[in-house]
Amino acid sequence: MRAGTGAGVTVQRTAAPGRVAAPWLALLAAPLSFGIGGPALVLADIARDTGTTVASATWVVTAFGWGISVGTPLLAGLLARRGVRGTLATCAVLVLLGAVLVNAHPTMAVVALGTALLGLGTAGLLACAMTLAEGARTMGLISAALAALGATGPLVGSLAGSLIDWRASLTLPALGLLALPVVLRRPGPGGATVTAPFDVTGAALLMALVTALVTIPHQPLPAAVAAALAAGALAVHLRRRPDGFLPAVLVRSPAFLLAAATTLFLAIVNFGLFYAAPVLLARQTGWSPAAVGAVMLWPYLLGGGLSWVVVAVTARLHLRTVAAGLAATVVAATLVAWTVAAVPILLVAFAAGSIAAASGQGALARHAAEAVPAPYRSPALGMFTLCYLLGTAFGPAIVALVLAT
Template sequence: MSDSLTGPGTARPQDAAAPEPGTARIPTLWLGLMAGPLSFGIAGPALVLDDIAWDLSTSVSTVTWGVTAFGWGIAVGTPLMAGLLRHRGARAALGASGLLVLLGALLVLTVPLLPAVIIGCALQALGTAGLTSIAMSLTDSARSMGFVTASLAVVGSTSPLVGSLVNDALNWQATLALPAISLIGLLVVIRRVPTRPTSTAAFDGLGAVLLTAVVTALVFVPHYPAVAGVVSVLTIAALVWHLRRRPQGFVPAVVVRSPVFLISSVLALLLAVANFGMMFAVADALSDHTSWSSGRIGAAMVWPMLLGGALSWAVVSLSAKVGRQPVIIVLVALSAAGVVLASVSTVAVLLLLAQALASIAAASGQGVFAVHSTKAVPDEERPAAIGLFNLCYLLGAAFGPAIVSLM
């Protein structure tokens, strides 16, 4: 890493992830395989909702609650599993996350009833959120972090197509169970991780409950803005009050008071809002200004998102060689250029180019700013920083489409 990305008292990623004696270095490929399948739960069902609704004798809007449950699960599970990692160690956190994924997958595969589908999606989300956060905390360089975040973007860009193919070959239940592929990576990683916790402080149960309440309220803001907005303000106020009483609790004060962490998290949120909002805006624009079918639009949008995910690995790796400010300027400029281009253009090629720019910025920003945010906190708080950072990025993914729909 460049010295411009570090500061006094902060640790390099490789220091934070230093293995215990007797534990082996974890190949980045397995970390990516453990993290990437989370994206199947977000976008995989996109093209099979009609089939699910038909089989369950209900409406598509009702079935969409399964997707909402997955979104809630990854938002809540990200900080909760990061807390488990801090207090019980990586092996215990991986075991709990893997068990949740397995139970959720078995539920959606064996019980074709709407309540079971919703619960199964939520369980898989809780588990894969933990696997993703743990994978990111186990990275030992910017290049490794870039590979993990690129795997999320690449899988996400192909998820609707893969989900549709699995539905055609097997059934929609298998499509909903695709996040369980992460268990393959888990089986390799769990044998190589350290067992010691990174924090010896007593578990802060009230802090965990308050953060879960905040996240739940924020996730439902796009659906019930008035009620969820008021609840969000109240729960955030309660969490801030608790943070002052217990600065070393579930949400460590040293993390949320770090200017570098806050700036990195806010930037990641904004880039995610732009990228995921653009996915819907560009699809609508292509539908309005071309004669393409929905299938052709979906296929055409794979390449800009896939390109963004693939290039992000290189961007994150190169970011270690330059200062923080140039990277921020470039990524924000790419995202802004994409938004402006999509706003003023009606040509298909330019709309797809706009999506590619936003995708490169968001996928790269998740990796680059994750490195920045975790380097700004003490080693023992790295899992908490990863969890809270990913929470901000995922909230951006939830808010982006909602903002576009309101506009």
Template sequence: MTRLPHHPDLRTATTPARRVSTPWLAVLAGPLSFGIAAPALIVDDVARALDVGAGGAALTVTAFGWGIALGTALLAALLARRGLPALLAASAALLSAGTVLIVLAPVLPVLVAGAAVQALGSAGLTVAAMSLADSARRMGVATASLAVVGATGPLVGALVADVLSWRAALALPLLSALAVPAARRGGAAPAPARARVDGLGMVLLALLVTALVVVPHRPLAAGPAAVALLLLLVARVRSRPDGAVPAAVAGNARFLAACALAFALGVVNFALLYAAPDLLHRHAGWTSARTGVVLLAPYLFGGLCSAFLVAASARVSPRAVVAALLAAGVAAPLVAATATAVPLLLAAMTTASLAAATGQGALAVRAAAVVPAAHRAEALGLFTVAYLLSVAFGPAIAVTLTLP
């Protein structure tokens, strides 16, 4: 495994003079996970309200997943070229507009469009939170907030839907906007002007992300398209080394190793999350409702503990951090595939959750530290895209493996 250097402190020349308080970073980043998790138990409510099938209602989640993957990459480029104030303004506007569409949507296509636009804004605010996390401890809090909200999201979404409405549950990502004023007051000054925006590079990146999101569902069509788009993007990086995907980032082996490991850990985590109902039903006869309640424990535990582990990783050898993450990432699926006892299955899911959440934070710190400071924003954006792609691949792998 490529060695990732030890960089516990991410302060650079672009660090804000007055830091945004750590809790605000959690508020800025965490609600994004509501867009993925909150609809889990209310899909049938959405389907009935709009007179569509459950599959059609689930398109809102697919649209949100596509939006956060695409928005992370594109809005990270905006941060690099226009600075934090522009990113916050654009993200807040997108988040608000998407939420308004969701609240007012009379038909499914408008709801799906609203989820996609809302996700673009959520992704931008999460990029902002990670760019403001100038230490391993603060990065750990930001990424742990995503995991904790993801763990509690289905239950919170169901409660909000019962008390208010399913539209209110889908509007929960808007909570990120509460932290925008604090981020604006404490954020860095606008970024220095760079070369003009690389329009072609951004289009190729957007198309590649879209193709990769579709690959698990339509591999025969999206797979070749993704390969072709990747080759075109590589050619674009060579002709425009300071473009949407900087050559200093794309050609950095240590950065790519961090992205690959984060993606792999995410795939394991999300695959086990979606395989859990089948595994626990098969080996213990549990219902889906009981599984959903019990799984709060391992995934909430993993999210909360990851904040402390990410902070501790700054004081540990990078080789030891990578070795521990690899060991956890391999052990979790092996135990889940071979064990039949419920405690062992829950231990495997806890390990996967802990490894993914810790890996996202610890590897993000290192991924940003191994590239030039001028390209830190793009590096964080591309790293986060790599992790988010696991949301598309993990569940699809779980469904394939658990088919009778």
């Protein structure tokens, strides 16, 4: 059966895939979160062994954030053209190669390249898990698993670093490959096959823009110039191909831009606080990294849990009201975290930032999708997610630079 996407793309529907149990899909997708939180408490060890500073060591997080940011739309495109089996095979190669590079040679360039490949591969594993998910309960389990592993990431990463070394902390996202044998045994995990030509130029320009943006905290002037050039070239390309990789209707929608910009801001602040938390807690308490990681569990698990309530409560509110309220919350959380020394208040601030960011991802995604015509809602959600994931690259790098001054 043929069905058009409405965005200048024709899709060929294949046979429905065999059902994969929800826990296996959660295992396939959720270890991605370890790539975000796992390095939080081992940056000093990475800096020592690679002969760099802690600020430079955040390149491993920036590279992973770049990987999942560009990997989300790119591998979603691969999924549409090659189906689940082909995408899973590609992602497995990327993840394994990334893990090999992380463990190959302790130089920052090689390690960062390895985490970038891990990010690319695990972004594709997440896309495949979402595609194979059947029903709201399965989607909910995947989301809950992502949040839970994100909250436990610093503790698990610290324990892996203590028991083995910091390379084990960076390789944790590869645990998603444990689900591959079960997922691949299911009959016919195909999906949709897109017959329209892939917008190679649009994808390349967007990748160039994202790459330049995530480099700004490390190399401000040249990266800003590169970002401006890439943005200009992308704007020209949008006029020539308005229904390409980045649909022009998205950048022409004020509501979509507000939702995307707000989620980017929330993510930057939240992931910045996430990486500032161990330093701030250690300064006030002198606790070990494992103890800090254990204490960080409750504010971030609480944030993920309460976000479901906040998303439901704000469902009928106007976009501007939701955006302003969530932005004000993370700003207040940041001010409290940087000015108050009491540990209980610090933890409340971290929880507030987590609640706002997680809630924004859910509440603002709906507004982003509804801001464009129905045929463009899928790419709108993809680009919205890209904006959120960019926060994983920006936040830790900015915080490391601030703490280093």
